[in-house]
Amino acid sequence: MQKKSVAKKRSSGESVASVTPVSVAPVVAGRLTMKDIARIAGVTLSTVSSALHGTGRVSETQRERIRQLATEYGYRPRAAAQLLRGKSTGQIGLLLPGEEPSKVLRGGYASIALGHLIKQCEQRKLGYHIEFYANPVPGAANPPRQLAGGLVDGVILCGYVDGGLREWLEGQDLYPWVSFEEPADYCVLSATDDGVFNGVQHLSALGHRRIALVAGPQVYTLHRLGHEGFMRAVSAFGIRCRKEWVCVFSEEDRAGKQRESLPWLRGLLVARPEERPTAIVTLDIDVGCTVVYEAARSGLDVPRDLSVLAVGSDHDAESMLPCLSTVEMDAEAMAGQALDLLGWRLRDALSEPQTRRLQPRLILRDTTAAPGVVGEGK
16 A cells, blocks of 8 residues: 655635724632733733734734723733743643543544644653643532643643633633644644645546445534535535535544444445446544444445545555555644644744644545546555
């Protein structure tokens, strides 16, 4: 089996949001963050950051007004807060949502992300503290042990957390944090929408005109962006995708995903050749394995009769036969960017929020080919 990497085009375009002053709610002095000051002043977070750090294009009048508000409401910069907390621990936290480590690490995404973060920490000689966190009361603010106990100086949050922890993190200014693969003021994201768009573009170039999609819970950025990228490609390349050819499951564990997707998949595969898709894109690699298995049970050859493209890791893709063609996040580069961002935040070296979007790779293996042709990786 051979694999080859395909170059991709990066989408462009930024949106600029206007800010409208809002009424000021009571706040507790000494616990404010820059977000609170921005809300009070009726300006953006970046404007407050620039004013307090003496950077950026902020008028002297505005700068002085913001500083006066910060003083009046008892805002304490992170450096001062850290002095009150005590000396640096020399440790950074790696926080993974989920109460059962074996379950969390069984999924390719979490294990790959954690592995690259640990590797980068070791290379940079950084101490790290790993914690698997499950909010005991959904929606409530219950800080993880590594933060509640002052065990670390800052945190990289790997993946999705519920609103309670996110609200707690955003409402404190003592521990800087960076989000890995979920949006935040400081985050590193995989451009899954671009990756899936490029994957469908490749399938279209091979001659596929009927393509189906399997996506997961839209609360997760990977699934939401992947779905958006797929629909954008369907429109751009004239792909036929019937409404019933899109399956969005809500379960997260493997058994639940199969329960939801199998009836849909089996109905799809038994249709007449001219009435079924010639390719399926799945945003979950576990479901990708199920698609290949069910295709074989239905007497279909992958990829001659059905091409399969999944979003996932090389480890999972190459642990089965035929090996899956995949859209893979650049986890190594993302880990490096996340540690860079956290380091700059610890030094108060960033004047405004930062979002880094890294392009995923399209890796062609055994499960994609032109309709009626043996796989590209063979």
